Amino acid sequence: MIPVLRTARFILRQPQSGDDEPIARYLNDFEVAGNLARVPFPYRLSDARAWLRTRLPNLPVEETCFAIALPEAGMVGHVGFHRGAEGPVIGYWLGRPFWGQGIMTEAVSAAIDWFFEASRAEALYSGVFHFNAASFAIQSKLGFVETGRSHLLCLARDAEVEHIDTQLTRTTWKARDR
Template structure:
């Protein structure tokens, strides 16, 4: 089971005890409305069902990390397969916004991913109105590759999406 530590955070395997906080934070439209694959409302049953799919032996492109801040569950960062290759996704509960937590968590997870995987590129993106998430990606070295339309389950509509990517070589060059 992979466990990552940063200066302020612990990134660990999500588990059943996270369900109440996970459900509470994702049952906030300000969070869920920025994510493609999260329904709204988001219930405890949704959290438990998702957590039941998490195992410690998942391949790198299906690994998710719970983010702990001072021992409290704060959100998730993780990877899932996409049509062109692995995708990184992430979210934080509102009480943790604006503190640089996601930049720190995403950087640690990208370090891990590019070590654990042979993928030359990681993909991501944001809905066009999510300037804070786009700023995180730009800070991490992601570049915009175009625009697309992506279903937002919480909104129930297709939304304009800014597509981004980060190459392993650009990530490693940034770390030197």
């Protein structure tokens, strides 16, 4: 069962069927979808519903996803894990009306805390497209370090895009100042 994680301002919970409309609304924004590898554009309600059908309650830690739910706005974004070639990968997105408020840093931090408690993984991988300075700043703030550059298909852009590959070790995460 996916736990509910509480932060100072919101909860992270399992995505649910009622999230389909906000998911479609926020991901059908090229400014959001164009920063993500695995999200097509345009993004339709049917895409959100199809994705939600894959979100089962007993998925392994490395495939767990959380909806970011604000008390006053409902579901506004997502933080999730998936299996990658080198190990577990964290990805995230936030609806544009909520950018610049520190929400994503808070959400990713809570998800990483949970991940390292729930798994035995020694490292967590991520990265950003080279033009996504805001997301790179979040990762840097949380202790991710650049491990290289690659090219990754961005479905929304229908193109291979330069990607900054990053990694966060369990040791770095546990040693950080809170």
